[in-house]
Amino acid sequence: MRPRLHRTIETPLRLRLRPPAPSPPEPHSPSHSCTLPWISPLHYLPPSTPTSSPPPPSPTSPPPKPATRHLTHPEAARLISTEPDPQRALDLFNSLSLQPGFSHNHATLSALLLRLAKSRKIHAVDSLLSLIRLHHPCRLYEPPFLSLISLLASRFSLHEKSLDIFLSLPALLRHKPSPKAVSTCLNLLVESGKLDLVDKLVLHVKGWYVSGMNACICNILIKHYCKVGAIEKAFELLEEMKQSGSEDTKPNLITYTTLMGALCKEGKVKEAFQLFEEMIERDRIVPDQLTYNVLTDGFCRQGQMDKAVAVLGFMRSNGCEPNKFNYSTLINGFGKAGKVDEAKNMFDEMHRAGLQRDAVSYTTLVGCLCRNGKVDEGIELVKEMNQRGCNADVVTYNLVIEGLCKEGRVVEALTLLERLPDEGVKLNAASYRIVMNCLCREDDMDRAFGLLKLMLRRGFIPHFAASNQLLVGLCNIGRVTDATVALYGLTEKGFVPETGSWDRLLESVCRERKMQKCFELLDDLAVVE
DNA sequence: CTAGGGTTAG
Numbered sequence: 001m002r003p004r005l006h007r008t009i010e011t012p013l014r015l016r017l018r019p020p021a022p023s024p025p026e027p028h029s030p031s032h033s034c035t036l037p038w039i040s041p042l043h044y045l046p047p048s049t050p051t052s053s054p055p056p057p058s059p060t061s062p063p064p065k066p067a068t069r070h071l072t073h074p075e076a077a078r079l080i081s082t083e084p085d086p087q088r089a090l091d092l093f094n095s096l097s098l099q100p101g102f103s104h105n106h107a108t109l110s111a112l113l114l115r116l117a118k119s120r121k122i123h124a125v126d127s128l129l130s131l132i133r134l135h136h137p138c139r140l141y142e143p144p145f146l147s148l149i150s151l152l153a154s155r156f157s158l159h160e161k162s163l164d165i166f167l168s169l170p171a172l173l174r175h176k177p178s179p180k181a182v183s184t185c186l187n188l189l190v191e192s193g194k195l196d197l198v199d200k201l202v203l204h205v206k207g208w209y210v211s212g213m214n215a216c217i218c219n220i221l222i223k224h225y226c227k228v229g230a231i232e233k234a235f236e237l238l239e240e241m242k243q244s245g246s247e248d249t250k251p252n253l254i255t256y257t258t259l260m261g262a263l264c265k266e267g268k269v270k271e272a273f274q275l276f277e278e279m280i281e282r283d284r285i286v287p288d289q290l291t292y293n294v295l296t297d298g299f300c301r302q303g304q305m306d307k308a309v310a311v312l313g314f315m316r317s318n319g320c321e322p323n324k325f326n327y328s329t330l331i332n333g334f335g336k337a338g339k340v341d342e343a344k345n346m347f348d349e350m351h352r353a354g355l356q357r358d359a360v361s362y363t364t365l366v367g368c369l370c371r372n373g374k375v376d377e378g379i380e381l382v383k384e385m386n387q388r389g390c391n392a393d394v395v396t397y398n399l400v401i402e403g404l405c406k407e408g409r410v411v412e413a414l415t416l417l418e419r420l421p422d423e424g425v426k427l428n429a430a431s432y433r434i435v436m437n438c439l440c441r442e443d444d445m446d447r448a449f450g451l452l453k454l455m456l457r458r459g460f461i462p463h464f465a466a467s468n469q470l471l472v473g474l475c476n477i478g479r480v481t482d483a484t485v486a487l488y489g490l491t492e493k494g495f496v497p498e499t500g501s502w503d504r505l506l507e508s509v510c511r512e513r514k515m516q517k518c519f520e521l522l523d524d525l526a527v528v529e
Numbered sequence: 530c531t532a533g534g535g536t537t538a539g
Contacts, residue, residue: 150530183531191530219532257533293534328535335536363536398537430538437538463539 071096077111086119110144117151122161125152133171140172146181149188157192158185167204176208183216190224198224214248215241219255226262234259251283257291264298272298289315289323296326300333305342308333324350328361335368343368359390366396370403378403398431405438413438414451421458429460436462436470445473449482456489468501475508483508 071079076096083089093112096102109132116124125148132140145166152162166185169177177185182205189198202221205213213221218241225234238259241251256279263272276295279285292315299308308330312322327350334343347365350357362385369378378400382392397420404413413435420427432455439448448470455462462470467490474483483505487497497505 146530153530178531180531185531187531214531216532221532223532252532254533259533261533288533290534297534325535330535332535360536365536367536393536395537402537428538433538465539 070099071102073105073107077107080108080111081115083115086116086121086124089115090124106140106144109140113148114144114151117148120152122152126161126165129165129168129172133168139174142169142173142178142181145169145173145177146184149181149185153188158188158194158197160197163189163197163201167201170208179209179214179217182208182213183220186217186220190220190227193227195228212240212244212246212249215250215252215255218249219252219258222255222258226258231262231266234262253279253285253288253291256283256285257294260291260298261294264294264301267302269295269298269302269304287315287318287320289320289326292320292322293325293329296329297333300329300336303337305333305337305339322353322355324355324358324361327353327355328364331361331364331368335364335371338372340368340372340374357388357390359385359393359396362390363392363396363399366392367399370399371406373407375400375403375407375409392425394426394428394431397425397427398434401431402434405435410435410438410442410444410447414447417451417454427458432458432460433463433466436466440466440469440473443473445470445477445479449474449479449486452486452489456493461490461493461495464495467495468498471497471501472504475504478508480505480508480512 076092080089080092083092089112093104093108096108097104109128113125113128116128149158149162149166152158152165163185166177166181169181182201186198186201186205189201205217209217218237222234222237225231225237238251238255241249241255244250256275260272260275263269263275272295276287276291280287292311296308296311299305299311312326312330315322315326327346331343331346331350334340334346343365347357347361350361362381366378366381366385369375369381382396382400385392385396397416401413401416404410404416417427417432417435420431432451436448436451436455439445439451452462452470461467471483471486471490474480474486487505490497
């Protein structure tokens, strides 16, 4: 009855299987030695998990039948890819093999691969690929594999197994992957910060493209080096690109913009500007709005607002009209510098320049107002943007909520949290955490506990530190029952308290002579550790 | 979802 602490266990993805299908059919045509053999679902069964009582396959029960006996390959492929259940897609694939004279080709194989990948049945995909390698002489094409890699990537991140699949491509395609395929894969790894896997891929890529990679691949690598703080390596690669004879390895605008951005983030605007000039004078590359924006942002970060504004004039005189990004960057810069009036001016100038002010530019100004003690003005602006059809979203409201908290208007912030979801605004964990952190900072445990209940009801949990603070804070004011309620609510969502919070909690419970409760807690502690 | 920019939280 009482809640228990437990850890979530990652269950491995695997194809869930129906009881075994009838045993492989008698080879109807032994001469078709090169067709893919019947894929028994058993291939995917982990060794130790046979279903306890599989209905004995009656010899008369046929495998699932396709709608017609003589499906063409495109029809079959369409059926496989539109089948909602991956297991049924596999069954269908298998039963197709039984059609007299039918052998799978690249279309049906690709369809099944993609169908399995869509359900993240990565091990099934892997097994199928091994089978293809072993038995299937037909040639496969790259585009399905590209989709495959993207499908296996969950939320833009790629794990090692998917990379291995990618690396096995040359064997299946009988040629090296296209630069586009490499870029897709590399970028997924770089974006998700899988450093070791990036290295692994790069090693292979160097073997594939001995003569040099194209600019796109290099640019992704440069981005990677910049991200991990190895700017020197990024510049080494720039040098290599400059020296390469091939036209499509030459550094381009993206190469320079990436490097300039990295320099600016390190506070080296001056060097970024030198690089900018070098790009124009040496390589005759014409900057665009984005390149200018990187520079503008660089100056803003250094608080050099005069120079940031100057960039705007400079680009205009070079025939490059500023866009909403350029203005938003400046508004943001003024906001960070505490120059509210200048930010407002920029916002108006943007309008005069004939540019639509979108939700982001509004939000930037809202943030500027809220961070500089003008929450009420910020709230007015939110009303205005909503009226103009640029609906304020979580980001906007989080800024308002943050502003309210900073001014000690937590109650209003709480009201927004309570009300906004009903008005169609999808709040996120940050929305609640901003307020929770504020309440913990102010040691307002009563409201913090109330907020916790709201959060848990809506499926959010506070930041780790705040959770611990809340538990200890409740103990400190003698609300031991609430503390245990909070603890159980939090642990149910996977939270494991700091040992310090445990100590404090146990101490309080013991002091209140609730020995039974105390034992229960100790029991849970034992489960965790 | 082949490469570069502006808003929030931790």
